[in-house]
Amino acid sequence: MDVDKALLVEVFGESSDGEDLEEEQSGFDNGSQPNYSWERIEEVKGLWLCTDFLSPQRQASLLSAIQDEGWFTEASYNQAMRFGDLPAWATELSASIRDVVLSSNNLDHGEDELCPFPLDLLWREPLFDQLIVNVYHPDEGICGHVDLMRFEDGIAIVSLESSCVMHFSSIEGTDSDIARTKVPVYLTPGSLVLMSGEARYQWKHEINRKPGFQKWEGEDIDQKRRTSVTLRKLRQIE
Ligand SMILES: O=C(O)CCC(=O)C(=O)O
Numbered sequence: 538m539d540v541d542k543a544l545l546v547e548v549f550g551e552s553s554d555g556e557d558l559e560e561e562q563s564g565f566d567n568g569s570q571p572n573y574s575w576e577r578i579e580e581v582k583g584l585w586l587c588t589d590f591l592s593p594q595r596q597a598s599l600l601s602a603i604q605d606e607g608w609f610t611e612a613s614y615n616q617a618m619r620f621g622d623l624p625a626w627a628t629e630l631s632a633s634i635r636d637v638v639l640s641s642n643n644l645d646h647g648e649d650e651l652c653p654f655p656l657d658l659l660w661r662e663p664l665f666d667q668l669i670v671n672v673y674h675p676d677e678g679i680c681g682h683v684d685l686m687r688f689e690d691g692i693a694i695v696s697l698e699s700s701c702v703m704h705f706s707s708i709e710g711t712d713s714d715i716a717r718t719k720v721p722v723y724l725t726p727g728s729l730v731l732m733s734g735e736a737r738y739q740w741k742h743e744i745n746r747k748p749g750f751q752k753w754e755g756e757d758i759d760q761k762r763r764t765s766v767t768l769r770k771l772r773q774i775e
């Protein structure tokens with residue numbers, strides 16, 4: 538087995554017709570029925586959450602593939618970026634994102650609003666060509682921002698290691714109710730967030746991990762190290 542194949546097998550398991558593996562890899566409980574849980578965040582058009590995107594085993598494998606890159610050898614290193622050709626594990630992750638969108642029930646609905654990722658974005662090649670891995674220690678987060686315009690529409694974020702709340706706030710002025718309201722989204726390890734359209738361009742996203750801000754259903758979230766993988770596509774320069 539060559540190194541790339543060995544790595545892919547480690548991260549994503551052996552391709553096999555065995556039923557158990559099929560279930561593990563595809564999220565299909567009987568080979569035909571999709572069983573991923575997709576949640577549409579109603580307040581933020583274009584924002585979708587798939588809470589069970591990666592099984593615990595795949596989360597562990599993905600983390601070890603990231604670790605094997607050797608990007609985070611010092612505690613002070615907390616971000617790595619790659620452009621263009623992505624590592625094999627990230628290309629596989631992209632393929633899994635395409636698969637999990639295709640498994641959603643809403644594809645043939647015809648209404649973009651009910652599809653987790655617009656189909657024209659889903660079928661672009663490559664789906665993603667830019668990768669950021671962020672490592673956050675307790676109390677560290679990311680300030681409210683809209684991702685840079687140098688990236689196309691259609692952004693994916695995979696969460697690993699621990700849970701956090703990401704807040705979305707409209708970029709509209711501060712006067713309206715909608716601008717004041719922050720929409721909380723609970724990101725658990727193994728979850729996938731997809732942002733397109735309004736969610737990508739009209740809403741800022743932030744993770745405030747200062748004491749008192751990480752609460753879910755009234756309870757403080759116990760902060761631990763969190764790793765995230767963000768996948769985007771660079772805009773072509775015209
Ligand atoms: O870590 C995250 O979940 C978000 C990262 C992010 O928003 C970014 O890299 O632009």
Ligand SMILES: [Fe+2]
Nearest residue numbers: 682683684742
């Ligand atoms: Fe971002």
